[in-house]
Amino acid sequence: MKAPERYYDFQKDISGCGVFGVINTKRELIPGSMPIQAMCTMHDRGNGLGGGFAAYGIYPDHADKYAFHIMCETQEGLDSAEELIKKFFVIHESQPIPTKPTLAIKNPPIVWRFFLSAKQGGDRPKWRTNDEKDYVVNVIMHINKKTPAFVFSSGKNMGAFKGVGFPEDIAEFFRLDEYQGYIWTGHNRFPTNTPGWWGGAHPFTLLDWSIVHNGEISSYGINRRYLCEHDYECTLMTDTEVVAYEIDMLIRKHGLSLRMASWVFAPPFWDEIDRMPEEQRKAFEALRMVYGPALLNGPFAILVSDGTCLMGLNDRIKLRPLIVAESGSNVFMSSEESSIRDVCRELDTVWAPKAGEPVIVKLED
Amino acid sequence: MAFAPINKNYHDFFVVRDKDACINCQVCVRQCSYGVHFWDEARQCVRHDNTKCIGCHRCEALCPTQALLIQEKPSNFKANALWRPVFIKNIYKQADTGGVLLSGMGSPADIPVYWDNLLLDASQVTNPSIDPLREPMELRTFLGSKPTRLEFEETPEGPRVKTKLKPNIALNFPIMFSAMSFGSINFNLHIAMARAASELGTYYNTGEGGLHQSLYKYGKNTIVQVASGRFGVHRDYLNAGAAIEIKIGQGAKPGIGGHLPGEKINAKVSETRMVPIGSDAISPAPHHDIYSIEDLHQLIYALKEASEYKVPVSVKIAAVHNVAAIASGVVRAGADIVAIDGMRGGTGAAPAMIRDNVGIPIELALASVDQRLRDEGIRNNASIVAAGGTRCSADVVKAIALGADAVYIGTAALLAVGCTLCARCYTGKCPWGIATNDPYLAKRQNPDIAAKKMANLMKAWAHEIEEMLGGMGLNSIESLRGNRDKLRAVGLNQIELDTLGVKAAGR
CATH class of the missing domain: 3.30.70 (Alpha-Beta Plaits)
Known part of the structure; x- marks a missing residue:
């Protein structure tokens, strides 16, 4: 579409953050108290200007x-x-979302x-x-x-709950301890240059997709213009929005798999591509030529879910922390291992995924 | 004092010779192709005629005892804001000759240089800057048409792409050597550009003078140009390069053609251009088979047919008032690359009036073309190459941030081999051995050294681009391309900001 008048003159918020996600691959329901507690552990990763959660399986x-x-x-x-x-x-x-007056939420x-x-x-x-x-x-x-x-x-069968405040206060406000879901993601925000705006908190969602993001997308300027060419207008004053729209475009409209989309976000370096077998070399060369404007450059750790899986992904040189851990049928992804250990002391495996390499956990069914 | 014609009094330069230092070796006499220095038999010393000096500084550079200094003549006309000296002197010249004022190189006129009003961003705290010496930093660029979307097939070995892509050319750096024809510059520099481009993994453009047989081996790094004169265009030529460029216009002289004087047409130029020795090679103003956009469409596809759709076809246009609409038409006509040449672009010869008054700056043209193609959803159909007045690596970074895929450098490449911008390329007497085919002068350029200098320049710029990119927290050029959020403007009005699509500094 034609870019709106003065589309270049936008205000963008910059923020650091903490993220947490959990998926139960057997669709067993996890109470809201778990992600809330995990986010509490990472209280200091935010500054009270944004918190939020997404939960899947809450509206059966x-x-x-x-x-x-x-x-x-x-x-x-x-x-x-x-x-x-x-x-x-x-x-x-049609109903009000149940809330509870909370001192910390003004x-x-x-x-x-x-x-x-x-x-x-x-x-x-x-x-x-x-x-x-x-x-x-x-x-x-x-x-x-x-x-x-x-x-x-x-x-x-999913919902996002977010606003200005620490995640634990937002959770209290939305009474999230009363919900149960098989996938949860949470976000704690540390914006540095804009007054908090409720809409600007994470998760960002579009249809079933939800995204929480820790980082700053330095390629935002071109991602935004590229999306505008494809009829997505960015209006939310934050860079995470582009991830949501790109996922929607790549997966829903262009029919790419989540794995391919993650390669668009964090493609292999050219020297790696040059060493690949011919067919793959061509595939990645084409991917970078065509989807270069969608590359997410800059530091990020994102958690993405569509209700059937949970994906964690780092930027190409891992400039933000991301830890993955398994315990039985629960898989955790978090900015800090401490937050995982706090809600699940005994873990089967814990590892830090490599830069640019997604961890995609699918439901068993 | 005998009467001297008025233009003899108001010359631009004068020579200062340190009599103590001068050893009368006559190097200056031999170096000056304009006859400024001469041996005075009567006085038994080297003397000079200031009126002939064009300010190329060749004698000054070569003088073994550093006895020479070339200075602008400080003699001033009475101050007049309207009748600046350049206008006065031009009138004297034209009153003498009755001719069109000729000039060479890019316009020296005081037209805003928007690069200087644009400032780049860098990371602080919220995202880390990236050190290109320690981390990968990617400048690889592809020029050509890209599809809107791709279809993949996943195999156990990894993904396979099912979509068939059109031909693209790959550049290690987003910089290429601009079109400078063989004839306008000499063969030594054509070899040098070909070798430098091959060494660097980028491209040089033949310009409209054809491609000498002996340079076909560099074809993989060559863009062959087809201009209105069709010089040297034949089937082998079209298939000799990695891309074909149709030259519609040139930033230094939009709307007019070219004229390579017969004196520059020696045997080698003659066989390359396919014109007789000593005859003028005249490029008509328009292509006489392109009077409309649909005619351009036909030529693009004629060239694609002739090259069996194996190479991308570029169309080079001068930055004129309606450049965005024109570029959109060019892309819709099937061009895989649009090269836009801004009004400060160089030339071997152009009427001064045209050079200094016709066209618009590349920054504005580039910004509007990029935005227009995006608005129309056809930006992926063609790459944009910006040309005309790129002075340094920061200009390149700014051009890419405005939306260029790559830039062409011409003047900068010639400066790298010694050009001093004296702007007399059209005389064929270039004392630096660049814009001349006189064998005595041309041999001043050693192709090996020239190739090395051109390659050095590009490598230096590439390092600087990597530093700036890393400073912005980016590690790949595609994240800078069209990323105008990395630019801020100082000292521009709202309309300029809107055209450039750049926020004012501080916002």
Whole structure:
């Protein structure tokens, strides 16, 4: 799409962070207390300007509905978002996200959730021929752009919970100890140059994908322009957003596997590619030629999930910590081993994945 | 004092000769191709005629006793903000000759150099800078059309790519030697560029003068050019290089053609260009088979057919007012590479009025073309090569951050072999042995030394680019390309910022 007027003149937030993730490969439910405790251990990796969690398997009763989590400063804003949602979706349930007044959380926005199914074909006001996921993504972007409300979670049987505060305070505010899920990710944020904004906290989600990220994407300027060419407009003032959109584009639209996408984010170096057998050399050369603008350059450790797997990935020269550990059917990924040991003292294996090499843990089913 | 014509009084330079140091060895006499220095038989000493000096500094550099100093003549006209000396002197010249004012090299006019208003970023605290001496730092660049997406097949050995890619050329550095034809510069420098490009793993452009048979062996690192004169263009030529470039325009002289005077056409130039010895080689202003974008489309595909779709086809255009729309058309017409030549680009000969007044600076042109191609979703269809006035590695970094895939350097490459920018290339008397085919002068360039100097320059720039890239926390050039967030501007107005797509410093 054509870049919006003055698209170059953006404010971007820079942040350091702590991340934690856990997946139970047998889909056994893990209570929210575990990731909360793990994030508490890494309290000092944040500065109270952002915390959040994503959980999969939390809405089994509405597993086939899109669960939209929406935040807005004002009731009017929320109403305008609801108007739009009514036009584009069938609303099955609409309710406030349960919260609890928490001393540490000042001036929270209104948080609301909808369980929705997408209107089909002729019932849609716009984008009639789009496939359903494209349609949902378009509507999300539309709401985020046209209304003061912000959709911060949109997958099925999953949800993101985030805001300004330490993760443990956010967890208390959203009553996350009352949820159970088979995959959890958590994030503690240390932004350095912007006042906290609830929408800017992690995880970032789009459809079922959720991302938590520790690092600074120095290639953000080009990633953002590249995504704009592919009709993704970055509006959230933070670099993690581009990871979410790139995953959506590469996997959903271009049909790449998660493994291939991770190679786009952190491709092998040329001297390694030059030593590969002919077929692979050609494949990686093509990957870097075509997807070079999507390379995530700069320090990062990211945890990505779509509800069927959990992936941990470091940048090409491992400039951020990332530890993986296994215990029975639980696999943990974290910025610090201490946070894993704190919630699971006995571990079968613990290792630090190599730079640029993803760890992808899939559900057994 | 006898009457002297007015242009004899207002020459640009004068020679200071230290009489004590001068040993009357006559090196200056032999070195000066403009006849400034001469042996005065009556006085038995070397003397000089200031009016002939063009300020090339050859005598000064070669004088064994450092007895010579070439200075701008300090004699001033009465100060006048409108009638600056250059205009006054030009009028004297034209009143004498009735001719068009000729000039060489890039425009010296005071047109904003936006590179100087753009500043680069570096990492502090929140992300680590990367030391290129200890960590990999990747500059490899591919020029050519790329698909929007790829399809892979996963095999036990690893991924295989199913999408068929169009031909691309691979560069070890995002810098190439720009088109300078054999004829406009001499054979020694063509060999030098060919060898330097081969050693470096980059490319040199033949320019419009064809490619001498003896240089075909460097074809893997050669871009062969097809210009409006079609000099030296034949089937073998088109298949001799790694890419073909159609030259539509040149930044130094948009809208006009070229003229290589007959005096420069010796036997070797003649056989390469396929024109008779001593006859002028005239490139028409337009290609007479391209009067429209659809004609360009035909030529692009004619060349692709002739080269069996094995090499990318580049189209070089001058940066003019509507450059973004033109570039978009060029890409849609099938060009795999668009080379944009800014108005400060060099030339062997151009009318001074054209050189100093026609076109726009490369920075603005590059920024608008890159943005336009992205807005139209066709940026991946073609690479962008920026040319015209790249002075240092920081300019290269800024060009890439604005959106260029690579840059062409011409003037910088000639400076590397001794050019002093005296801007008299069109006389064919270049005392440095560059823009001349006079064997006596041309042999001043040793191809081995020239190749070494050109290669050195590029290696030095590559090191500096790596340092700047690492400082920004990037370890691969593709993360800088089009990454305008790495640039900030000082002293520009809002419209310039919008055109460049760069934030003001401090924001």
